[in-house]
Amino acid sequence: MNKKETRFFTIADYEEEEQWLREQHRSGWKLVAMTAPCFYTFESCEPEDVIYRLDFKDPEENEGYMDMLKDFGWEYVGKCIGWLYFRKAAADVESQEEGELFSDNLSKAELVSQVIRFRMLPLCLIFFCCIIPNLLRFFHGEMQGPFDLFFGIFFAVMCVIYVFLITYCGTKLSRIRERYEDKNR
Numbered sequence: 001m002n003k004k005e006t007r008f009f010t011i012a013d014y015e016e017e018e019q020w021l022r023e024q025h026r027s028g029w030k031l032v033a034m035t036a037p038c039f040y041t042f043e044s045c046e047p048e049d050v051i052y053r054l055d056f057k058d059p060e061e062n063e064g065y066m067d068m069l070k071d072f073g074w075e076y077v078g079k080c081i082g083w084l085y086f087r088k089a090a091a092d093v094e095s096q097e098e099g100e101l102f103s104d105n106l107s108k109a110e111l112v113s114q115v116i117r118f119r120m121l122p123l124c125l126i127f128f129c130c131i132i133p134n135l136l137r138f139f140h141g142e143m144q145g146p147f148d149l150f151f152g153i154f155f156a157v158m159c160v161i162y163v164f165l166i167t168y169c170g171t172k173l174s175r176i177r178e179r180y181e182d183k184n185r
Contacts, residue, residue, distance in 0.1 A: 001044040003029060008038040010165065011119045012172035014054045014083070021052035021087075031087070034080035049090035053101045054083050056114050069101065082118065109180040112173050120170060127162040135159050 005024075009017040021031055026049055029042035053074070057065065066076060073092050077085040086101060093099040102108045138152035 002032070003042050003044075005040045005042065006038055007040060010169050010172075011115050012169040012176070014115075015176070018052045018054055021085075022050060025050040025052070025087070031077055031085065033078055034083075034085065036081045050087050051090050051093065051099050052077075053086045053088075055086065055101055056082055056111055056118070057084055072098075074101070105180040105183040109177050112177040112180065116170075116173055116177075120166070120173065123162070123166060123169075127159075127166060131155055131158050131162055 007017075007020065009020075024031065024040075024042060025045070026047055028045055028047040030045040030050070031040060031052070032043045033041040035041070069086060070076070074086040074088050077087055079085070088099070090099070097103065102111065134151070135155040138148065138155060
């Protein structure tokens with residue numbers, strides 16, 4: 001038996017997503033697929049404590065990495081928008097390090113830096129190159145067509161959404177990276 005869940009996590013909420021997936025598995029639902037942006041497919045299973053971890057890499061370019069994780073007992077679940085999903089039974093974990101994909105805090109900080117580079121920067125580019133110029137065109141009266149009001153409202157709403165996402169994700173990712181960098185010192 002399968003169930004589908006809709007749950008939205010931003011790029012900065014990956015740790016919360018890991019916890020949520022763990023709770024789902026404890027409730028008897030193991031993750032089988034993810035569909036962007038926020039759709040999860042679960043399969044009924046025996047309730048079990050299973051650790052879920054996310055990484056941000058291209059599995060095709062990192063075949064050796066995928067083999068190494070498999071050797072350490074991590075099951076590859078799938079990929080969604082650059083995020084790789086792994087799981088491992090908590091009963092197979094004897095130390096805190098075995099329950100982590102990364103062996104040190106520097107690697108965790110690098111993960112956050114990759115997310116900032118490959119997700120936050122494009123978000124900022126879209127905002128400054130598409131949303132802001134079109135919103136300014138609307139407010140300066142440069143749009144002269146029957147759908148001007150619709151597009152003006154659309155770009156105003158998009159501006160609010162992007163400002164929230166950039167602020168929220170940027171702040172949270174910076175804090176996460178600092179937390180890992182501080183632990184490494």
